[in-house]
Amino acid sequence: MKRLFLIEFEKLRANRSSRILIGAYFILLTSIALIAAIKFDIGPIKFHMAEQGIFNFPYIWHFNAYIGAWFKIFLAVVIVSMTANEYSNKTIKQNLIDGLSKREFLHSKWVMIFSLAAISTLFIFVVSMILGLIYSNYNEFSIIIQDLEYLVAYFIKLMAFFGFCLFLGTAIKRSAFALGFLGIWQMFEGFCYGMLKWQSPEWLNAEDVFRIFPLNAMSNLVREPFSRLSAVSNLAEQVGGQMTKNTNVQLLDMLIVSAWCYIFYALTYHILKRRDL
Amino acid sequence: METILNVNELTKKFGHITAVNQLSFSIEKGNIYGMLGPNGSGKSTTLGMILNVVNPTGGNFSWFGGTQSTYQALKRVGAIIERPNFYPFMTAAKNLRLVCRIKEVPQSKIEEKLELVDLLDRKHDKFKTYSVGMKQRLAIASALLNDPEILILDEPTNGLDPKGIAQVRDIIFKIAAKGTTILLASHLLDEVEKVCSHVLVLQKGKQIYFGPVTALTTDHGYFELDATDDAALLEALEENKHIKTVERQGTLVFAFPNKALEIETLSKALTSKGIVLTHLAKKHKSLEEQFLILTKKNKR
Numbered sequence: 001m002k003r004l005f006l007i008e009f010e011k012l013r014a015n016r017s018s019r020i021l022i023g024a025y026f027i028l029l030t031s032i033a034l035i036a037a038i039k040f041d042i043g044p045i046k047f048h049m050a051e052q053g054i055f056n057f058p059y060i061w062h063f064n065a066y067i068g069a070w071f072k073i074f075l076a077v078v079i080v081s082m083t084a085n086e087y088s089n090k091t092i093k094q095n096l097i098d099g100l101s102k103r104e105f106l107h108s109k110w111v112m113i114f115s116l117a118a119i120s121t122l123f124i125f126v127v128s129m130i131l132g133l134i135y136s137n138y139n140e141f142s143i144i145i146q147d148l149e150y151l152v153a154y155f156i157k158l159m160a161f162f163g164f165c166l167f168l169g170t171a172i173k174r175s176a177f178a179l180g181f182l183g184i185w186q187m188f189e190g191f192c193y194g195m196l197k198w199q200s201p202e203w204l205n206a207e208d209v210f211r212i213f214p215l216n217a218m219s220n221l222v223r224e225p226f227s228r229l230s231a232v233s234n235l236a237e238q239v240g241g242q243m244t245k246n247t248n249v250q251l252l253d254m255l256i257v258s259a260w261c262y263i264f265y266a267l268t269y270h271i272l273k274r275r276d277l
Numbered sequence: 278m279e280t281i282l283n284v285n286e287l288t289k290k291f292g293h294i295t296a297v298n299q300l301s302f303s304i305e306k307g308n309i310y311g312m313l314g315p316n317g318s319g320k321s322t323t324l325g326m327i328l329n330v331v332n333p334t335g336g337n338f339s340w341f342g343g344t345q346s347t348y349q350a351l352k353r354v355g356a357i358i359e360r361p362n363f364y365p366f367m368t369a370a371k372n373l374r375l376v377c378r379i380k381e382v383p384q385s386k387i388e389e390k391l392e393l394v395d396l397l398d399r400k401h402d403k404f405k406t407y408s409v410g411m412k413q414r415l416a417i418a419s420a421l422l423n424d425p426e427i428l429i430l431d432e433p434t435n436g437l438d439p440k441g442i443a444q445v446r447d448i449i450f451k452i453a454a455k456g457t458t459i460l461l462a463s464h465l466l467d468e469v470e471k472v473c474s475h476v477l478v479l480q481k482g483k484q485i486y487f488g489p490v491t492a493l494t495t496d497h498g499y500f501e502l503d504a505t506d507d508a509a510l511l512e513a514l515e516e517n518k519h520i521k522t523v524e525r526q527g528t529l530v531f532a533f534p535n536k537a538l539e540i541e542t543l544s545k546a547l548t549s550k551g552i553v554l555t556h557l558a559k560k561h562k563s564l565e566e567q568f569l570i571l572t573k574k575n576k577r
Binding site for chain 1: 328330354362363364376380
């Protein structure tokens with residue numbers, strides 16, 4: 001395992017664009033902290049973002065996991081290109097000839113995906129912890145450790161998303177087309193949802209079917225945190241609405257996304273095994 | 278003798294095209310094998326199959342007696358394929374370090390092998406800055422990192438300039454002199470003739486010859502003659518019971534014996550008939566001519 005990690009790590013480290021993208025990714029993750037600096041002070045209107053409760057434990061876990069997930073596209077580019085480049089440079093062929101098995105090749109990529117997702121999760125954890133300790137109104141240990149499942153969900157979400165990218169990079173072999181396909185797939189899911197809503201028969205619940213689509217399942221893992229904000233729910237009550245949306249992490253979504261992880265892994269291996277180089 | 282590779286009825290089909298058709302041969306330790314065939318005869322596909330990058334449609338092969346899985350066995354093999362494939366953004370030394378990790382061999386060999394291919398002073402330069410010849414030499418260094426039991430070379434001089442060809446050839450001779458088993462695929466016949474002890478000839482994916490080079494090139498040879506009186510020479514040759522056929526091409530006469538015939542014997546026989554020879558030479562067909570004959574024969 002260490003050997004596979006080192007093989008992949010050296011490939012990644014030597015590539016300047018990967019280094020820059022990964023660096024930019026972690027700088028952006030840290031920049032969540034900058035939200036704390038958002039402050040308006042225009043005469044009667046005083047607004048300080050950090051005082052709106054977004055950095056309160058345990059809400060901060062949810063908020064940061066949601067915001068942090070937006071930046072994953074940076075790492076997606078890295079993963080797609082590190083896979084597609086193996087084909088365009090034909091280095092995958094040389095790796096296999098040198099004595100790497102196809103499964104080892106795939107595992108070296110997954111070890112990297114796991115490492116990136118784990119480091120990113122750890123990063124979110126540390127940034128949230130620091131922000132929370134500075135700005136949170138509640139600092140009791142029992143409250144701090146509440147809702148940590150959002151970070152577990154965040155980790156699974158990244159793994160599945162990167163696994164999808166790895167699969168696309170392998171299947172399509174060209175970074176730009178693979179990323180383009182990712183965008184098209186997102187639209188395709190939206191289109192399917194629309195069609196299901198419009199045309200699905202009585203016995204079929206569109207929401208239930210849509211729940212198993214990969215990108216939607218990933219986004220369901222960490223749902224939007226804004227409706228939980230007291231300011232937002234107060235506003236909703238004032239206009240007469242009721243916020244009944246469930247924004248918790250649900251076990252079923254975790255299972256669906258984990259299943260997608262495995263499916264992407266298996267499909268990628270299937271392609272590697274069958275394709276002649 | 279120790280068998281390194283055993284190939285049994287190996288077949289590869291791409292759609293309706295059969296690229297490699299029921300190939301069977303075996304490679305013994307210490308020999309140098311040439312794999313001959315025109316472009317598209319299935320050389321690279323065959324190498325791709327034994328190197329684990331092309332899935333065979335039929336047949337099988339086993340490395341080192343079949344005790345290890347193919348990818349494990351490949352760690353004991355050194356191979357370079359048509360084009361050197363390295364990470365362009367990595368330096369030569371880093372590329373080789375990666376190969377060491379894959380092959381699970383110590384990194385101490387890197388310097389030694391770079392020295393052998395004369396690239397030591399460029400080891401900290403990125404691969405993409407290398408010339409075609411340097412890339413090819415780096416590929417050879419990479420293939421030698423594990424001190425392989427067999428070295429497989431696919432068209433190693435392809436696309437190189439004359440100097441590059443000479444350099445690569447020198448390196449191959451050096452490696453061959455150490456007793457390393459080599460499998461050399463090429464369509465350049467003189468390249469194969471110079472180094473190989475055995476040849477495998479392919480045509481349209483079919484094996485048309487497999488055996489020692491000497492058996493292919495050693496026939497009874499032929500004689501090139503010229504005399505002051507050509508008519509008498511032709512008559513004398515046709516009467517000689519050891520001569521199978523006589524051909525006249527330009528000013529020269531070619532005589533093909535039906536058994537091993539010494540030059541002295543022929544000379545004496547002709548002189549005794551009063552023929553004055555102005556030219557007499559015994560020749561053997563080159564591998565190139567043999568190859569052309571072989572491929573022509575099989576086309577029919």
